[in-house]
Amino acid sequence: MTITVPFKQIDVFTAVPFKGNPVAVVNFLETPEAEVTTQQLQSIAKWTNLSETTFLFAPSNKEYNYKLRIFTPAAELPFAGHPTIGSCRAYLEFTNQLNSGPQTILQECGVGIVPLKFDEEGKISFQAKKTEVEEISRETASDYAKALGIHAIEPPKLLQVGPAWVVYLVSNAEAVIDLNPDFNFLKQVSDKAGHTGVILAGSKNDGNSGEQYEMRAFYCPTISVLEDPVCGSGCVALLRYLQEIKNYQKTTLVNVTQGIRLCRDGHLRGRIEIDEKTSQISYHVGGDAVTVINGQISI
Amino acid sequence: MTITVPFKQIDVFTAVPFKGNPVAVVNFLETPEAEVTTQQLQSIAKWTNLSETTFLFAPSNKEYNYKLRIFTPAAELPFAGHPTIGSCRAYLEFTNQLNSGPQTILQECGVGIVPLKFDEEGKISFQAKKTEVEEISRETASDYAKALGIHAIEPPKLLQVGPAWVVYLVSNAEAVIDLNPDFNFLKQVSDKAGHTGVILAGSKNDGNSGEQYEMRAFYCPTISVLEDPVCGSGCVALLRYLQEIKNYQKTTLVNVTQGIRLCRDGHLRGRIEIDEKTSQISYHVGGDAVTVINGQISI
Structure with a gap:
């Protein structure tokens, strides 16, 4: 049986279409994860031929915003940078939150929970887990x-x-x-x-x-x-x-x-954040993202 | 200035999504060709990362159905097989002719006019120009x-x-x-x-x-x-x-x-056609095509 769900192909680290790094994002927020197999997700990622294709699912816990699964044409990845930013942009658009102002977003993925910021300039950044x-x-x-x-x-x-x-x-x-x-x-x-x-x-x-x-x-x-x-x-x-x-x-x-x-013409905004009290250091990478293809995918 | 036009990504030589060969098709039927540069078309084809991305334009002559420009991520091609079949399918969908029954379609492209058949089974075939x-x-x-x-x-x-x-x-x-x-x-x-x-x-x-x-x-x-x-x-x-x-x-x-x-799991239907009167031989290749991604692209 064919199912049809929302789809976006987003250009990341740019505000100008075709100048960044593309990621394909499939919206399964309303689709129970058990309804699609890993093999199906891999087939889709192989077919789009992009470096990464991602799949947004409902999170396992309401404290998080969404669960993300990331695939290259060959394998599933626990985490990836530009696909995370593009997928967060797609999530905000799919859920009509683009105009809701700055917020923190929690992405559930293979490396655990990744905190993201959607800032007042409309840029999205993630905090690195492993450095x-x-x-x-x-x-x-x-x-x-x-x-x-x-x-x-x-x-x-x-x-x-x-x-x-x-x-x-x-x-x-x-x-x-x-x-x-x-x-x-x-x-x-x-x-x-x-x-x-x-x-x-x-x-x-x-x-x-x-x-x-x-x-x-x-x-x-x-x-x-x-x-x-x-x-x-x-x-x-x-x-x-x-x-x-x-x-x-x-x-x-x-x-x-x-x-x-x-x-x-990619622009990455890096931030080495040093907590003045604890001296703890965290690393953040962000930038713009722009939706280039917007529609539906039939699976 | 960003323009937004209809877009489809079609799987060719299959009726089952993700089992064929994909082509991205941008609908410029309503966009004067002078409004987009060859460099823009090449950038789009580089970005989709598919073996071919095609662009449908209004034909130079009303006898033809459409003009097709075909790009790999690296260069423009005068002709290509699966992109022609996928683009013809997209053309029929974009112009609401899928249910108009069998017809002949004339595609204007780099090698001249390529005749295509849309048959009673919904399959599309092209006649080879050069053999x-x-x-x-x-x-x-x-x-x-x-x-x-x-x-x-x-x-x-x-x-x-x-x-x-x-x-x-x-x-x-x-x-x-x-x-x-x-x-x-x-x-x-x-x-x-x-x-x-x-x-x-x-x-x-x-x-x-x-x-x-x-x-x-x-x-x-x-x-x-x-x-x-x-x-x-x-x-x-x-x-x-x-x-x-x-x-x-x-x-x-x-x-x-x-x-x-x-x-x-691609299926190609080949036909070596021999005219009984003239003994003239022509070569035809066709098959199914199915729209997987359907939406719009912002350029």
């Missing part, structure tokens, strides 16, 4: 330098933020944009080390406008997706890395742009 | 045998049907389904020869139910798309090849199935 820093060997760092064709200005580190990104900081934004990696060698190095890929970043600070970076994300496990256009988890990795090397003592905003080489 | 057969060298045939790991039962030939497919016939359908090509070597052989890729086919005839084949399409120029799930131009190539080796004297139906290894 562990690990060292990488000199040999691996040297291999990455060869594959990327450029030396890091600080020792690269492994950031476990869900995906396992190596953050690789270079001298400036132009170097990030101009870089042409040896993708085959990069994949070899990354595969050997068991990493997801490389987050390349360079400062575009002019000295007085706060922290600003140009970023690229080379996604290495599959040769079919060489570069992610605008990457939420990559931005989390960059924030955590910057805190590691710069040791900010107060809350710091980090604006990140990404996607120029893929004809995109 | 040229060329020989390939023994050396190249031998390289293909190595890359595929199986010998052809008839000499493979190059079929120029828009794409340049090498048709490679093996002993039976099971051999087609079970085959695991050496994709890297296959790409080398295909690139060196300047071919689009390989159409692999094997008969599943039980002796009394007409011509029936299992088919696969290995698309070699980009390593990112290894296998096309259900391939219209590949079916044209197979029909023309079968006529070359079997020399049918009267109109022959060829039913083709494709996609099992990619969890699809």
Whole structure:
């Protein structure tokens, strides 16, 4: 039996259609989860051919806003950055809450409950659950330098933020944009080390406008997706890395742009939040999202 | 300025959602073509990430039904098989002609005017414009045998049907389904020869139910798309090849199935049509198409 439910395809980290990172969102808020199989969800995600397709379900507990299941064309993911922001935008639109003003949203997903903020500017941000820093060997760092064709200005580190990104900081934004990696060698190095890929970043600070970076994300496990256009988890990795090397003592905003080489123009707003009383640090990534396709899907 | 127009994402060569080959169709029938740039169309096709996104415009001449522009994420194509069938289905739905009964539709596109039939069963078929057969060298045939790991039962030939497919016939359908090509070597052989890729086919005839084949399409120029799930131009190539080796004297139906290894279940209906008076031969490929996503797109 065919069921027809609301559907949106949303562009994330942009307010301009086709300049961000797309996610397909299927609205199962009114559909009992038992009525659809995991295999069906996987088939849909394979068919849309986007990096991620998500499914909104009613939450298991009324304290949360919705439950989200996230699929790549190949597998289910416990969490992903841009799909979370796009799905939250879709949730607000599906439930007519876009004009209800700023609010906190609690997303139930594979990593637990992710807190999201819908702010007064209409931007949505999530708080990262996992931000562990690990060292990488000199040999691996040297291999990455060869594959990327450029030396890091600080020792690269492994950031476990869900995906396992190596953050690789270079001298400036132009170097990030101009870089042409040896993708085959990069994949070899990354595969050997068991990493997801490389987050390349360079400062575009002019000295007085706060922290600003140009970023690229080379996604290495599959040769079919060489570069992610605008990457939420990559931005989390960059924030955590910057805190590691710069040791900010107060809350710091980090604006990140990404996607120029893929004809995109993504804007990620990062925030390293430091609680003045407890000194506890949390990492937040957000931005705009815009609905490009709006309609229904028949399953 | 954002414009919002009707949009459909259609599954082709199947009546069951997610079992065929998808195409995204944007309805610009009411939008003057000068109002959108080629760059905009390309951006949309890059963003949907489907093998093809198409754009329906008003035709240049009232004798034709519509003008179709077809884009992959990388470039504009003069013609493509499954996108033509999906776009014709979308056209019939957009213009409320689904229940108007069988008719002939004339599609204006990069290769000229393509005649389509919407039949009494609701299936849509197109007549191939280009069906040229060329020989390939023994050396190249031998390289293909190595890359595929199986010998052809008839000499493979190059079929120029828009794409340049090498048709490679093996002993039976099971051999087609079970085959695991050496994709890297296959790409080398295909690139060196300047071919689009390989159409692999094997008969599943039980002796009394007409011509029936299992088919696969290995698309070699980009390593990112290894296998096309259900391939219209590949079916044209197979029909023309079968006529070359079997020399049918009267109109022959060829039913083709494709996609099992990619969890699809595509059905292509091929027809080698031989005019009894003139002996002129034409090649037709068709099948079902079903609308999966129906809504609007904001550009």
